[in-house]
Amino acid sequence: MPQKSDGSLFWVKMSVRSINFNGELATLSAFYDITDRVEAEAALRASEAKFKKLAANLPGMIYQFQLETDGTMSFPYVSSGCRKLWELEPEVLRSSAMQAIETIHPDDRPNFETAVATSAKTLNPCRWEGRLVLPSGKTKWVSWESRPEKNENGDIIWDGLSIDISDRKQAELALQQSEAKFQKLAANVPGMIYQFLLKPDGYNEFVYVSNGCREMYELEPQEIKNNSDAIWSLVHPEDRKHLEESIAISAKTLKPWKHEWRHVTPSGKLKWIRGISRPEKQPDGSILWDGLTIDISDRKLAEIALGQSKIALQQVNQELEHRVKERTRALQASQQMLWLVINNIPQFIVWKDRNSVFLGCNQNFAEKAGFNHPAELIGLSDLDMPWRPEETEFFRAWDQRVIETNTPEYHIIEPQMQADGTQRWLDANKIPLHDSHGNAVGILCSFEDITERLLLEAKVTESEEIFRKIFEDAPIGIDLANLEDGKLVRVNKAYCSILGYDASELLGKKFTDLVHPEDLEKTMQAAADLARGETSSYRLEKRLISAAKNIVWVNVTATLIQGSEGKPIYSLGMIENITERKVSEAALMASEAQLRKQTVQLQEACEQLKQAQIQLVQSEKMSSLGQMVAGIAHEINNPATFINGNISHTHHYFQDLIDILNLYQQSYQQPTPEIVEKIKEVDLEFLKEDLPKNAQFYE
Numbered sequence: 001m002p003q004k005s006d007g008s009l010f011w012v013k014m015s016v017r018s019i020n021f022n023g024e025l026a027t028l029s030a031f032y033d034i035t036d037r038v039e040a041e042a043a044l045r046a047s048e049a050k051f052k053k054l055a056a057n058l059p060g061m062i063y064q065f066q067l068e069t070d071g072t073m074s075f076p077y078v079s080s081g082c083r084k085l086w087e088l089e090p091e092v093l094r095s096s097a098m099q100a101i102e103t104i105h106p107d108d109r110p111n112f113e114t115a116v117a118t119s120a121k122t123l124n125p126c127r128w129e130g131r132l133v134l135p136s137g138k139t140k141w142v143s144w145e146s147r148p149e150k151n152e153n154g155d156i157i158w159d160g161l162s163i164d165i166s167d168r169k170q171a172e173l174a175l176q177q178s179e180a181k182f183q184k185l186a187a188n189v190p191g192m193i194y195q196f197l198l199k200p201d202g203y204n205e206f207v208y209v210s211n212g213c214r215e216m217y218e219l220e221p222q223e224i225k226n227n228s229d230a231i232w233s234l235v236h237p238e239d240r241k242h243l244e245e246s247i248a249i250s251a252k253t254l255k256p257w258k259h260e261w262r263h264v265t266p267s268g269k270l271k272w273i274r275g276i277s278r279p280e281k282q283p284d285g286s287i288l289w290d291g292l293t294i295d296i297s298d299r300k301l302a303e304i305a306l307g308q309s310k311i312a313l314q315q316v317n318q319e320l321e322h323r324v325k326e327r328t329r330a331l332q333a334s335q336q337m338l339w340l341v342i343n344n345i346p347q348f349i350v351w352k353d354r355n356s357v358f359l360g361c362n363q364n365f366a367e368k369a370g371f372n373h374p375a376e377l378i379g380l381s382d383l384d385m386p387w388r389p390e391e392t393e394f395f396r397a398w399d400q401r402v403i404e405t406n407t408p409e410y411h412i413i414e415p416q417m418q419a420d421g422t423q424r425w426l427d428a429n430k431i432p433l434h435d436s437h438g439n440a441v442g443i444l445c446s447f448e449d450i451t452e453r454l455l456l457e458a459k460v461t462e463s464e465e466i467f468r469k470i471f472e473d474a475p476i477g478i479d480l481a482n483l484e485d486g487k488l489v490r491v492n493k494a495y496c497s498i499l500g501y502d503a504s505e506l507l508g509k510k511f512t513d514l515v516h517p518e519d520l521e522k523t524m525q526a527a528a529d530l531a532r533g534e535t536s537s538y539r540l541e542k543r544l545i546s547a548a549k550n551i552v553w554v555n556v557t558a559t560l561i562q563g564s565e566g567k568p569i570y571s572l573g574m575i576e577n578i579t580e581r582k583v584s585e586a587a588l589m590a591s592e593a594q595l596r597k598q599t600v601q602l603q604e605a606c607e608q609l610k611q612a613q614i615q616l617v618q619s620e621k622m623s624s625l626g627q628m629v630a631g632i633a634h635e636i637n638n639p640a641t642f643i644n645g646n647i648s649h650t651h652h653y654f655q656d657l658i659d660i661l662n663l664y665q666q667s668y669q670q671p672t673p674e675i676v677e678k679i680k681e682v683d684l685e686f687l688k689e690d691l692p693k694n695a696q697f698y699e
Helices: 035-057 082-086 090-095 097-101 109-122 166-188 213-217 221-226 237-253 297-344 363-368 389-405 451-461 464-473 493-499 517-531 579-636 639-667 673-682 684-698
Strands: 012-021 024-033 060-067 073-078 126-133 139-150 156-164 192-198 204-209 257-264 270-281 287-295 348-353 358-361 409-417 423-434 440-449 477-482 488-491 537-545 551-562 568-577
Touching (some): 060 082, 073 097, 082 090, 082 156, 109 126, 192 213, 204 221, 213 287, 237 270, 237 287, 389 423, 423 451, 493 551, 493 568, 517 551
Antiparallel strands (some): 060 073, 060 156, 192 287, 270 287, 348 440, 477 488, 477 568, 537 551
16 A cells, blocks of 8 residues: 555555557556545445444344336345344345235235335335234234335335334233223122312312212213212211211322212112222322222121121020030039049050041050140140151051041051150050041040060060061061062062052062152162162152052152171062042042031031030040950950960971071171171070070970
């Protein structure tokens, strides 16, 4: 780039050609200063770049639309906004304007063509709004704003902008629907909707009044809007002052207005009216209330009748209170005798409602649970007791089974954690309690501590056969699964019964094959954690698929069983069928709403039946308690016979158990430190030698 004498640079165009100068080859050069042209071209490029950036960022499409004299239409220019607005590339629109025009909704296309034709004829701006049916299938509202300019050849070019107005159109439609809904609501509301305006100078008027005024005031809406005194003149003279004061207070405080008054209609009817509205201060200082007035005459008449009924009811209540006091004294005497009996029974007694909430217990049970007095347990449940979680769940499930089947269960042996942290074994009985209609309304539980007896029995029954019997006869399902391949290696009868399989069908089957697909992921995750030794047990509520392809809800507790080297080998699972509980929970939720409605209707009847029901329930409790105590006394007299009848088998069981221990010692010659320590502590060799001798001694 050459430089001027002042040091500034300038653009030149150079022309060079060769010539013959005096017989020699020479060049002839010519230079032209083109600085102004180059700078103009640079400014043009910058302007075009700025325009392209502006067009790309506008929320719509900038375009040039051309209509030639022969009717041909084209887009000489479209911005990139056409991609979002029309879902078409700029090149497509420039090559064929019809592709864009054909996206116009058939119902709106005539209006578009008319708008273009009118603008072409008058050269006035072209304005059009319509719908596009885009290639994606979407329908979109757009606006078309452009100004025409006629060329010398007669062609007309519109420079314009098209934007998406779908949101605005939807808002307009929603507004129309809202207005229609309001008008319908105002026509059907049992009262009069209104707008009342109070100006600073005291002038007032009703800006809006719904058609409900015809029925309520026997006046036409326009009549009220023309003259607000048409309503005020109907107000009962005794209520006029209080009504005006309430309006003045609301105007001053701008708090919601509520008032009740009487008015006399033109036909002479006396009506009680209730008005509710919210005030809003206007820019000119006026107060505008939006409100509703309703006819409450029926309610007022009912209140008067109710007041008269209350007087009569008070008299009846006084008589009833006298009778209740007399019956209460008799009931208290009966209750004192009952408590004397219950607290002197050596067993532990407790009674609960249908939801296993404690309603009462004797002193023995309260002390065993760590409380000082039976009253401290009322309203609590097994969840509040010092039992282990699995014991709590077992007790609650057992309660529900007895209540739902309405069948008593006697002499069930169960473990129970005591308040001092020790575990005792109890011989339990559970008997459903009934109302006067025979419905189970609760449960009576009695327990006898048989820990010492069981300890004696345990000394002569610890064998593989006893374990097998406990495993097979457990009231809950038990399975033993190989953690390596997940296959079941042992199941008990309860497990088979829950799922409807024979044991032969389940053995060798993977336990995951029985799990409902929706519960499979969480089951496999829990099993994997167990197999890796990350947890020693887990508990899940999940669904299993029975042999009949039915869904069975179960509560599963799985415990890790490790080998001699501490390696996870088996999973011992216990399953409890909770299908009925799940169904009952769903049914309970559905019925609670209905029961709440019925409770109000039954309250008075229940109050009258309450005293008779208490006496009947207490009578049934005493009868059930007598039967239970007789059963418990009979069972206490027979443990020795049971032990003597089984001691001859125990000797063989001990020998089998010792053989199994010997096999374990041969197979696992390097036990864990914990096992070695335990062997030393209990003197295993001495036990193996002495146990058979003890069994022979008892024979």
